[in-house]
Amino acid sequence: xxxxxxxxxxxxxxxxxxxxxxxxxxxxxxxxxxxxxxxxxxxxxxxxxxxxxxxxxxxxxxxxxxxxxxxxxxxxxxxxxxxxxxxxxxxxxxxxxxxxxxxxxxxxxxxxxxxxxxxxxxxxxxxxxxxxxxxxxxxxxxxxxxxxxxxxxxxxxx
Amino acid sequence: xxxxxxxxxxxxxxxxxxxxxxxxxxxxxxxxxxxxxxxxxxxxxxxxxxxxxxxxxxxxxxxxxxxxxxxxxxxxxxxxxxxxxxxxxxxxxxxxxxxxxxxxxxxxxxxxxxxxxxxxxxxxxxxxxxxxxxxxxxxxxxxxxxxxxxxxxxxxxxxxxxxxxxx
Numbered sequence: 001x002x003x004x005x006x007x008x009x010x011x012x013x014x015x016x017x018x019x020x021x022x023x024x025x026x027x028x029x030x031x032x033x034x035x036x037x038x039x040x041x042x043x044x045x046x047x048x049x050x051x052x053x054x055x056x057x058x059x060x061x062x063x064x065x066x067x068x069x070x071x072x073x074x075x076x077x078x079x080x081x082x083x084x085x086x087x088x089x090x091x092x093x094x095x096x097x098x099x100x101x102x103x104x105x106x107x108x109x110x111x112x113x114x115x116x117x118x119x120x121x122x123x124x125x126x127x128x129x130x131x132x133x134x135x136x137x138x139x140x141x142x143x144x145x146x147x148x149x150x151x152x153x154x155x156x157x158x
Numbered sequence: 159x160x161x162x163x164x165x166x167x168x169x170x171x172x173x174x175x176x177x178x179x180x181x182x183x184x185x186x187x188x189x190x191x192x193x194x195x196x197x198x199x200x201x202x203x204x205x206x207x208x209x210x211x212x213x214x215x216x217x218x219x220x221x222x223x224x225x226x227x228x229x230x231x232x233x234x235x236x237x238x239x240x241x242x243x244x245x246x247x248x249x250x251x252x253x254x255x256x257x258x259x260x261x262x263x264x265x266x267x268x269x270x271x272x273x274x275x276x277x278x279x280x281x282x283x284x285x286x287x288x289x290x291x292x293x294x295x296x297x298x299x300x301x302x303x304x305x306x307x308x309x310x311x312x313x314x315x316x317x318x319x320x321x322x323x324x325x
Contacts, residue, residue, distance in 0.1 A: 023275050023278075024275075025217075025218030025219075025220075025275070025279075026217075026218045026270045026271055026272035026273075026275045026276050026279075027218075027235040027270060027271045027272070028218070028219055028234045028235060028268050028269070028270050029234055029235045029236070029238060029268075029269045029270065029271065029316050029324065029325060030234060030238050030239055030268070030269045030316075030324040030325055031197055031198075031200055031234070031239050031266050031267065031268055031269075032197075032267065032269060032319065032322045032324045033266070033267040033312070033314070033319065033322070034197055034264065034265070034266050034267070035264070035265040035266075035267065035312070036263060036264055036265075037260055037261070037262060037263055037264075037265070038263075051191075051192075052191030052192045052193075052194070053194060054191075056321075066321070066322070067194045067195060067196060067197070068193045068194060068195045069195075069323065070321055070322050070323050071195060071196050071322070071323055071324075072196055072197050072322060072324075073319070073321075073322055077260075078260070079260060079261065079263075080258055080260045080261050083260075083261045085263050086253070086263055091247060093203055093244075093245075093246060093247045093250075094203070094246065094247050094250045095203065095263075095264070096202060096203055096204075096246075096252055096253055096307070096309045097200065097201070097202055097203075097262075097264050097265070097266060097309055097311075098200070098201040098202075098203070098264070099197050099199075099200050099201075099264060099266050100197065100198065100199040100200070100201065101194050101195075101196070101197050102194070102195045102196045102197075102198060103192045103193065103194050103195065104192050104193040104195065105190070105192035105193070106192070108190065108191070108192045109192045112191075112192075140263070142263045142264055144264075145199070145201070147199070149195055149196075152198065152199065152240070154233070154237060154240075155198045155199070155233070155237055155238070155239060155240055156236065156237050156238055156325070157195065157196040157198045157238075157239075158195060158196055158323070
């Protein structure tokens with residue numbers, strides 16, 4: 001009787017250990033913040049303000065920009081002293097990480113990007129859904145995408 | 159003259175569309191700033207999407223689908239956003255090794271419900287850079303984690319910025 005209860009306890013311990021070893025994966029719930037590093041964030045922020053972004057705070061450290069209804073942020077900050085932004089790009093597909101913003105007025109955005117001296121403006125059109133995304137390079141060759149609002153019906157956005 | 163102007167305004171209003179548009183309105187309309195409403199999609203370019211996707215799968219991200227071209231689509235919890243791992247241009251390469259989180263131009267920050275588990279998984283997956291940053295204003299840390307090709311993302315606890323509305 002005593003031996004049986006010891007065996008049962010051992011079995012429970014084995015099961016609990018096995019379950020504990022396999023932690024459930026973390027959930028990834030949003031991408032609310034995009035950081036952009038620059039040797040001169042105060043200057044680079046002027047490009048994004050020219051596109052129509054609104055700075056919540058700005059100074060010599062750069063600028064903190066909130067998206068409409070505070071649904072996210074773009075923070076333009078100082079880069080490491082010894083580092084530099086990436087070089088010129090001839091296409092939208094050269095940069096490692098590209099964040100895509102949704103906007104209410106793509107035509108106005110493109111007009112403003114041209115006027116502000118964007119280093120790259122490339123249009124990509126989806127063969128499946130027909131919408132276009134404009135990729136815009138800033139003065140330091142950082143590329144962001146700009147899609148029409150609700151461009152992907154599989155993603156829930158505000 | 160004044161009577162003529164009034165008659166013109168009346169006729170325009172009644173028969174010319176019903177609304178008077180001033181020159182200032184026209185200027186405002188052409189210069190109205192577009193609204194930026196969200197950042198639902200993050201693209202990550204690599205020479206080998208299938209291989210790099212294994213890193214993010216190891217972190218616990220779930221692959222929703224793989225396209226015919228080999229692009230890997232990952233959706234966040236509740237489909238609130240996506241990470242799409244795509245092919246980089248043939249003649250280009252990912253960036254080189256980085257010694258800190260502040261070297262890269264664009265860094266996107268994910269929110270997660272289990273930061274410790276993300277870090278544990280990143281270490282197990284062989285991340286070349288894991289750097290912790292702690293806010294001086296609030297008791298919040300963000301971990302910056304590089305993948306096998308030195309792309310850095312930030313990982314913050316859910317609802318880490320009370321000024322931003324997130325799902």
